[in-house]
Amino acid sequence: MTSWSEACDARPHLLGPQLAEQYRDLVEDAGVRIARRFREIDHPATDTPAQTLYERVHAIDLEEPLGDGHSALAEVDDLFLSEAVWFHTPGYLAHLNCPVDINAVAAESVLAAVNTSVDTYDQSRMGTLIERRVIEWVAAKVGFGHGDGVFTSGGTQSNVQALYLARELALAGTTGWVRNRQQERLVLLATAESHFSIARAARLLGLSDDAVVTVSTDDDGRMSPASLQSRLREVDLQGRSPLAVVATAGSTDRGVVDDLREISSICRQAGVRLHVDAAYGCGLLVSQQHRHLVDGIEDADSVTLDFHKTFFQPVSSSALIIRDSRDFAAGAWHADYLNPADADEPNQVDKSLQTTRRFDALKLFVTLRSTGPAQIGRSVDAVVGLTREVHRWVARHAELQLLSATDLSTVLFRWQPEGVSDDDADALVAEVRSALQRQGRILVAKTVIEGRPSLKLTLLNPELDAAQVCTQLEEVAATAAGLHRVRMSHTAPVEEVLV
Numbered sequence: 001m002t003s004w005s006e007a008c009d010a011r012p013h014l015l016g017p018q019l020a021e022q023y024r025d026l027v028e029d030a031g032v033r034i035a036r037r038f039r040e041i042d043h044p045a046t047d048t049p050a051q052t053l054y055e056r057v058h059a060i061d062l063e064e065p066l067g068d069g070h071s072a073l074a075e076v077d078d079l080f081l082s083e084a085v086w087f088h089t090p091g092y093l094a095h096l097n098c099p100v101d102i103n104a105v106a107a108e109s110v111l112a113a114v115n116t117s118v119d120t121y122d123q124s125r126m127g128t129l130i131e132r133r134v135i136e137w138v139a140a141k142v143g144f145g146h147g148d149g150v151f152t153s154g155g156t157q158s159n160v161q162a163l164y165l166a167r168e169l170a171l172a173g174t175t176g177w178v179r180n181r182q183q184e185r186l187v188l189l190a191t192a193e194s195h196f197s198i199a200r201a202a203r204l205l206g207l208s209d210d211a212v213v214t215v216s217t218d219d220d221g222r223m224s225p226a227s228l229q230s231r232l233r234e235v236d237l238q239g240r241s242p243l244a245v246v247a248t249a250g251s252t253d254r255g256v257v258d259d260l261r262e263i264s265s266i267c268r269q270a271g272v273r274l275h276v277d278a279a280y281g282c283g284l285l286v287s288q289q290h291r292h293l294v295d296g297i298e299d300a301d302s303v304t305l306d307f308h309k310t311f312f313q314p315v316s317s318s319a320l321i322i323r324d325s326r327d328f329a330a331g332a333w334h335a336d337y338l339n340p341a342d343a344d345e346p347n348q349v350d351k352s353l354q355t356t357r358r359f360d361a362l363k364l365f366v367t368l369r370s371t372g373p374a375q376i377g378r379s380v381d382a383v384v385g386l387t388r389e390v391h392r393w394v395a396r397h398a399e400l401q402l403l404s405a406t407d408l409s410t411v412l413f414r415w416q417p418e419g420v421s422d423d424d425a426d427a428l429v430a431e432v433r434s435a436l437q438r439q440g441r442i443l444v445a446k447t448v449i450e451g452r453p454s455l456k457l458t459l460l461n462p463e464l465d466a467a468q469v470c471t472q473l474e475e476v477a478a479t480a481a482g483l484h485r486v487r488m489s490h491t492a493p494v495e496e497v498l499v
């Protein structure tokens with residue numbers, strides 16, 4: 001005999017008229033738990049060892065359900081929220097993650113519940129139209145008169161799609177061996193500072209393994225226009241054909257913006273397509289103080305923007321914007337069941353690499369309609385201003401070396417007081433990062449700058465002030481000094497020095 005409650009639970013728990021109230025209770029339950037965490041949490045992570053985290057997840061039997069959503073949420077609270085990495089905390093200084101606009105988070109629950117897919121008009125109607133309206137607004141901010149675009153899952157996908165369209169345009173009208181032969185000749189030009197998704201896109205698109213031509217940079221990591229010109233000449237002399245130049249508006253490591261005016265004018269003269277990867281720097285488009293850094297972006301052919309970085313949107317929220325809407329046709333496919341070529345409806349799937357696709361545009365829409373673009377711009381200006389103050393402080397610090405300038409919000413530095421060798425300072429970078437990671441109070445990242453390891457901060461929290469960041473950098477310096485003493489003595493265990 002099955003009990004009444006078992007019989008109830010045997011029904012699928014699908015959102016519909018009977019479960020509307022239960023749905024509201026569950027969302028409220030989740031909201032209450034989240035709100036409590038946000039009130040109480042002050043560190044980005046905990047000091048729970050990775051092995052313990054692993055064991056706790058693996059102790060869970062996925063064949064033995066708890067029976068209801070509230071119990072599962074309680075487990076999520078205990079298992080995940082207690083051990084999450086929190087980007088809004090003062091100690092989170094590591095990667096390109098931002099605290100999120102609460103209005104956009106609320107919109108996230110709306111799009112999840114309605115479960116709209118913005119692939120075809122008949123599945124989304126107003127969803128498609130809202131996405132198109134938001135895209136129009138973004139294209140106008142970029143400076144494209146009649147631009148077009150589509151939301152994507154992230155900068156990686158936006159870049160892949162931009163280069164896919166560029167390749168299809170470069171090979172337009174060719175088939176068979178002619179197309180293959182021509183594809184072998186294609187190159188793209190980018191600097192070593194460009195995001196790794198560019199080089200991987202070249203692989204994915206089946207370009208030849210020497211298809212990424214590296215353009216030199218100046219000392220700050222910006223593309224050298226002179227080098228771009230000479231590389232374009234060399235490519236031409238080799239009988240190869242550039243499908244695009246990729247400029248970066250906010251490099252992931254240094255946060256520097258290439259000179260888009262110069263680069264776009266070189267591209268125009270050479271008749272080469274320009275893609276601007278503004279995944280990081282897109283927030284400059286709404287900045288009151290620093291918009292000029294992306295002047296010239298309006299002369300690009302395509303632009304990648306990550307709203308989940310400098311527009312303070314929840315992951316995922318990104319877009320590829322193109323100057324000429326006809327370019328999408330070069331990459332479109334038509335399926336009889338979905339988007340036949342003679343469809344008279346506005347089907348977003350014609351513009352996307354994805355088919356089923358989240359209605360992420362709703363989140364940015366709600367941000368624009370609640371607090372508006374100027375508020376995003378002020379937050380961008382706040383993090384840029386904060387970063388400049390931190391740079392000045394690090395530059396004066398006796399034990400820290402500032403390693404690179406930035407236009408945006410990264411801080412690249414190393415602990416190396418006088419008398420500490422390069423080898424020791426280099427080795428300490430990874431050790432400091434790991435030691436801080438184990439404690440969970442301050443999270444920093446690391447990278448390699450000019451061949452040497454570097455600690456890295458990416459500041460994307462407009463609520464932080466410079467004093468808070470610098471106090472934490474003193475702790476980073478103290479951690480490095482402690483680890484250095486251990487390295488020198490080779491006797492005391494690391495834990496003793498860290499307390």
Ligand SMILES: *Cc1c(COP(=O)(O)O)cnc(C)c1O
Nearest residue numbers: 154155156195252277279280306
């Ligand atoms: C973050 C970043 C990307 C990748 O974006 P995702 O959203 O992480 O896929 C691409 N280019 C640049 C310059 C970036 O900073």
